[in-house]
């Protein structure tokens with residue numbers, strides 16, 4: 001199972017992970033769960049999709065199985081495989097199979113990255129049959145009512161070879177995520193980093209001007225995650241410019257001219 005970057009079952013008695021709602025996404029998630037419909041989350045990296053799913057899983061009291069998809073990820077990584085254990089060959093469920101058996105939520109992050117054969121296991125699970133065929137064991141699992149499939153992708157850095165086919169995407173209820181509005185983003189950054197609200201507000205303002213540079217030379221705008229990192233370093237005592245350089249310049253681009261442009265915008269703010 002070494003291909004799976006993250007596959008975690010969250011203890012559902014855990015405290016609710018902090019999530020600041022932006023619109024009606026919590027109600028929509030809950031409805032999709034109750035109506036047994038699969039959900040597709042679209043949006044840039046670091047804007048709260050993963051946090052949202054862990055918040056909702058805890059709220060609904062379901063165990064969460066998260067898989068970060070990558071271009072080597074195959075259907076067997078999700079469903080399971082026979083492994084040699086202590087001299088014996090045993091079937092070991094993958095995270096998708098576990099979620100189906102245990103009635104949990106399976107979250108496939110960046111699903112477009114996965115190999116093509118993954119769609120073959122997702123299709124029967126995402127129509128009203130809600131079935132997971134395990135060819136290798138000969139089982140045909142019927143998903144219980146409390147199973148839910150959630151997938152996400154970032155339309156921003158998609159290219160033609162890696163996009164969800166209409167036949168796949170039209171099986172999901174979908175919602176778009178974006179960076180939160182400034183007031184909400186300040187709340188989030190302050191809460192996550194411990195830095196005072198007004199200092200976070202200055203960072204969020206700065207983010208707006210950095211995000212405006214997207215498209216010119218930048219592939220992606222600065223994420224809420226990076227703002228949280230920046231505020232965390234400042235709160236720990238790092239000089240603002242050093243923190244900003246390490247979190248809002250270096251991770252965004254390797255191009256010296258672009259870095260210079262970002263740095264100038266930062267210096268103009270602080």
Ligand code: ADP
Nearest residue numbers: 018019020045046047048049050051192224225
């Ligand atoms: P994504 O899955 O979209 O790449 P994450 O869910 O990992 O992004 O979000 C990155 C970080 O940003 C989180 O760890 C959290 O600190 C913060 N964050 C973003 N949006 C929210 C939100 N609405 N509520 C709480 N935290 C958020």
